[in-house]
Amino acid sequence: NAGVTQTPKFQVLKTGQSMTLQCAQDMNHEYMSWYRQDPGMGLRLIHYSVGAGITDQGEVPNGYNVSRSTTEDFPLRLLSAAPSQTSVYFCASSYGQDYTEAFFGQGTRLTVV
Amino acid sequence: GENVEQHPSTLSVQEGDSAVIKCTYSDSASNYFPWYKQELGKGPQLIIDIRSNVGEKKDQRIAVTLNKTAKHFSLHITETQPEDSAVYFCAAANDYKLSFGAGTTVTVRA
Numbered sequence: 001n002a003g004v005t006q007t008p009k010f011q012v013l014k015t016g017q018s019m020t021l022q023c024a025q026d027m028n029h030e031y032m033s034w035y036r037q038d039p040g041m042g043l044r045l046i047h048y049s050v051g052a053g054i055t056d057q058g059e060v061p062n063g064y065n066v067s068r069s070t071t072e073d074f075p076l077r078l079l080s081a082a083p084s085q086t087s088v089y090f091c092a093s094s095y096g097q098d099y100t101e102a103f104f105g106q107g108t109r110l111t112v113v
Numbered sequence: 114g115e116n117v118e119q120h121p122s123t124l125s126v127q128e129g130d131s132a133v134i135k136c137t138y139s140d141s142a143s144n145y146f147p148w149y150k151q152e153l154g155k156g157p158q159l160i161i162d163i164r165s166n167v168g169e170k171k172d173q174r175i176a177v178t179l180n181k182t183a184k185h186f187s188l189h190i191t192e193t194q195p196e197d198s199a200v201y202f203c204a205a206a207n208d209y210k211l212s213f214g215a216g217t218t219v220t221v222r223a
Contacts, residue, residue: 004156031209042119042202042213043157050209058210059114090156096209101147104156 002026006091006105013081013112021076021108023091029103031096032074036060036087037107043090049074050096081112115140117205119214127222132190134217136203139184145206146179146186150199151216157202161188193221 007022025032033048045058049068063085065077074093078085088109094102116139126132138146144165149157163170163177163186170177174193179186190197198221203214 033211035213040122040215042117042215043211045210045212048209059212092156101159101162102211104149104158106154106156 004091004093004103004105006089006108008108009106010109011111013078013110015081015083015112017081018077018079019081021078021089021091021110023074023076023105024072025074025091025093025103026072027093027103028071029093029095030071031102032068032091032093033058033102034064034066034074034076035090035092036085037090038087046076046089078110081110083112086110086112115143115205115207115210115212117203117212117214119203119217121217122215123218123220125220125222126193128193128195130193132188132193132197132219132221134188134201134203134219135185136187136205136214137183137185138205138212140205140207141181141184143205143207143212146177147204147206147211148175148177148188149202149204149213151202152199160201190219193219195221195223197221 034046035043047066049055091105092102147162151157176189204211
């Protein structure tokens with residue numbers, strides 16, 4: 001069991017570039033989510049999915065897109081990167097029912113210059 | 114939406130002493146309250162959680178209490194050890210969505 005795998009671990013983008021942060025889990029979890037972590041602000045929910053084909057917005061969705069074509073994968077897309085999107089991004093997954101433990105990936109540190 | 118406040122932001126304790134972190138939440142519909150520990154360069158990891166129908170839960174040196182009337186919950190770490198040094202986050206969950214506090218950096222002095 002690899003758990004939750006995020007790639008890449010580090011990325012530097014220029015303003016206006018696009019990229020996709022990958023997230024995969026091998027625990028057959030229904031629920032997956034993306035958070036960003038900024039100093040002094042904890043983790044803020046960007047988007048989440050309660051199952052394949054279903055996604056919804058979290059607290060800070062602007063500038064990000066997601067899709068969930070399979071149970072295992074939940075990529076996060078930045079269409080036109082901005083310096084305000086410099087952050088550490090975490091993907092998480094859980095069984096989704098009756099609130100069970102959320103497992104987090106190792107994170108992707110993104111810098112937009 | 115849910116708003117979770119966490120205090121203190123930093124906490125320094127002598128090895129062997131206790132550490133207490135407190136959180137408040139705003140949405141009375143929240144019914145699941147996990148605590149996560151994050152070590153440098155890693156993702157958060159669950160250390161203990163409590164559901165709304167339980168007032169207290171203990172796991173070895175870690176305990177969590179919940180007061181639903183006052184909308185606050187606390188993490189207690191007893192007999193702290195150097196490996197307890199980390200950032201701790203509280204969270205409140207409602208309708209699948211976790212809302213996190215800003216975090217507490219705990220330093221255990223040898």
